[in-house]
Amino acid sequence: MADRVGTALLGAFVLLAVVGPVLAGSPTALVGDVLEPPSWAHPFGTDSLGRDLFARTADGARTSLVVSTAAVALALLVAVPAGLAAARAHGRWPDQAVMRVVESTQVVPQFVLVVLLLGLGGAGPVQVLGVHVSTTARIVACIALGFVPFFARIARASAVVELESEYVEALRVAGVGERELLVRDVAPNVAPVLGAQVLLALAIAVFAEGGLSFLGLGVPAPHPTLGNLIAEAGGQLLDGAWWYALIPGLVLVAGITGCNLVGDAAADRLVRSDLR
């Protein structure tokens, strides 16, 4: 039941993010009067500058989806090899080194770290070693960095369990190389464990992207994100523009709830299949 609700919410969110921008007009054009309530022409109403909020919410959902998916993917790309390498060297110095680096990024909570790193450069593009890095890329990188310790720990822990298991021992005895073991036997078994966590991480990434936009450290104007739509909407509540704060907020909640429910269900299934 929860599973189905979750799939429905997540599906609706993804649908809005993928199809919405195609159906809606431009999210930046001034198409209506300021603060029009929802109508047939503008199903989500208009914002304080007279832009269509359906187009903006859909575009914002897309940005949230792209940024958070990219961040989680990037984090996996870094964290899984690091975690596996650490597991292989279990207890020896490469393991220690990886885990120490991981720990040192965890001296402050993940979101605080992301805020601090983004806050440093100001809300704008930067040059890193002569390469132009757009604000959006920086946001993706910073959120990803926040997830690396999380995934690296999970990958390492479950790989260590696998490497110590009997079947791996048997393969070792049979003469299978350590590297091949890791890639062909251990990694596929670590994947489902990580998979369940990926959706939960996505929920956090969507939240974080919104929070950064809210603090003014997010994707720059005029492109909307759910976070800065919500931040801008706060003041409009005073004028009775309820739709402005409510609809983008509900879309964000739907996305996060969907990820959480589906992620939960996946984790449950994993536990159950383990017990069997």
Place this chain on the structure above:
Amino acid sequence: MTPSPLRADPSARATIDRRRFLGLALGAAVSGPALLGACGAGTDTSARVVRRHQDGILRIGVAGAPSNINPLDSGSELTRWLAEPIVETLYAYDADLRSVPLLAVGEPEVSADELTWTVRLRDDVTFHGGDPLTAHDVVASLDHILDLSSGSEWITYLLDYVQTFEALDDRTVAIGLVRPYGLLRSHLTNLPITHRDAVDRRDAIVGTGPYRLERFTPGQSFTLVRHPEYHGEPGAFEGIEFTVFTDGATRLVSLRQGKVDLITSVPYQNLRAVEGDDDLALVLADSPLDVLTYVNLLAEPFSDAHFRRAVALSMDRAGVRDRVFGGHATIGQGPIGPAERGWDPDLAVYDAEPDLDAARAELEQATTERRGFRITVGTSQLGKEIASVLAAGWATVGLDVEIEQLAGGPWSSAWLANEYELLMNTFQSGFTSGPANYLTLAPAHSRNLLSCGYVDPELDGWLDRVWETDHDDERAGLLRQVSARLAEEAVMFPPVYPRAAFAQRRELTPLDPEQLRISRLAPHELRFTSS
């Protein structure tokens, strides 16, 4: 998941008790806030405010905290609104914005060659610590400004003109100039005088005003208390408290709830909410609040005059006025606005609505291939909104505009390094220049460090004369010419001149719109109406 043959009666009773307990707890959780709230909701806000006013403290909500509280360093409104009741100037603006003596006695004596100004000080003025005001304090204040390591904004005004200054005796200061400098009178009317021991401090302000800075939490709140030995009429409030609310809605909610008496920088979207509230008064004033708009003539595409004019002609000025400022702005032409010296109400180079045909015609003649540019704004909500409306308008003539938002430091760096195409920000002047904004015009001068690349010897001559002359009428005439030229050449063309927005509670006497023309809030001049 075993059903409960084992579950005996005692546990069932325990469950009922627990359920009742939970019900109570839930009830308390729900009604607790309501009960607490009832204390507030039962009485009306106005009565609460009157009760709060018994402590005699005026509370002001501001939009940001100054990064430097030393008024000798910063002319920003954030610093100076706070410093207004604390520090005073040698001369001050009267009700008609004429410069009259305050800490000085009489007019300055100017030598025949116009190179020496001598100012006499009053002898009945004491600082907050009890020390009398002397010529040495004035000299220390000037010393601080001219010391490069202070990073004072004032240095730009004085560096090339003021050569010497000395205390002739305890009550007389002589200022020696390199060349005639009529604008010095304006500076003496705006430059605060600080106690000689406090000039270099960044964590204290010691002045001669009716209030002294008692304590502050950096970035958050500032508490002023009445100075009992003030030389003029004592302040009406026991104290003045400034609180920073960076979020506009939060600021406004605090005012509506009566937690503050006055707020600055009301978000323009919320003006209707203020007007609809009988307890509040909205104050909209012409003020030297400029939308700085610079284009970089040193590089494509703005080095091309046709491209520049196309951009200026297709600028959606009416859109910015109506959508961003709720109609409370004047359509922009050149860099000088309605509250500023040199304002020309008849200057009409551009229409309120974009002239798309004329813009297309200019674009056809443009030699640059570029059909887009980057607009660099600050991180404020206002900057973002102006840029968004403008970009949407320029898109209709096929100009593809990318918006870049930069925080204060990186924004200035982009300006200094000429790494901008169109640079924009809102800027409240008035505290260093009174009813004018000379610094805004500086980048139009070809020899200025921040020059935007515009070279016009005639205009350079006008600007030099603006600083030199001591006739305000001549200065105003020159400024009108400067503003018209810069508009026509599409070098500086702000979209609008916004009116500054303040909101206050009715339990407070109204702000003076004349003083707001020079950005002065003058909070110490206000009174509670209830007492």
Place this chain on the structure above:
Amino acid sequence: MIRFALHRAASLLVTLVVAVSGLFLVLHASPGSPLTNLAPSVAADPEARAAVARETGLDRSMAEQYGDFWASLLHLDLGTSLYDGSSVSEAIASAAPVSFQLGLMAAAVAIGPGVVAGVVAARRRGRPADAAVRVLSVVAISVPSYWLAVLCLVLVGERWPDLVPAAGGYTPFGTDPVASVRSLLLPAVVLGLGGFAMVARSLRSSLVGVLDGDDVHFARAMGMPEHQVLGRIALRAVAPSTVTVVGLLVGGLVSGTLLVESVFALPGLGQLMVTAFVRGDHPLALGTALVTAVVFLGLNLVVDVAGVALDPRARRRVAAGRT
């Protein structure tokens, strides 16, 4: 046990030094600094820039500045703000109580109702109460605090102004405890909501396992009263996993204060830290980050040690030297 705690503390200290050094490097490589925040007309003059750099000490080599930072830190001196010259320690001392009180109240909001909801759901598994707790906790964990805070501030604040923080943001607990708690109530509820959900969910799922276990069946069969079954056996058995959740909760609370303080304009540590980083006020930025890290790591240490102390299996593992 004590050796385990000391060993953990020492390893955290090393981590802290590494992290603060990293932060120092990043901070110095970042574009923001008092130099870039000078008035443009001043910053445009190279002579003036150099003079200001000399005055603020920013012209020294990074190694020198790094050395100075640790030297003064050893004397417990966090330096002064590059902007207003005020003492970093004093700024932190005035901001920290706000964040601590907010965090404590939010933890109370999270743990109290969270434990109650978790127990109720586990006891009434599959019944409406359980479903209600599950729905409530999923919603609570998914609603972003910053959105809820904005809605609360305007909707609740308009009707019950006493419930939102007053001008100045905060009434110290010592001055007026009632006003102080009241003004932080709403932010604490917003902040604690996610934690409430985590505690309720985790407690429910681990209690469900224990309540089905042999220990509990045996105890019930022996006629032990239900509240004792719950208190003596079940809750004790799930304590270690709940403590782990509390560890996660600490992280959530520290992150959440950044956002919640920002919406409610509370003069806390989070606000101070963000401002310092954005402005490039190096001493204040390092000081606030250091204090946040020490508090965060300290709480984690307590949670780790408590987890071991409460879990017999882990205790045995520690005794066997496998930390």
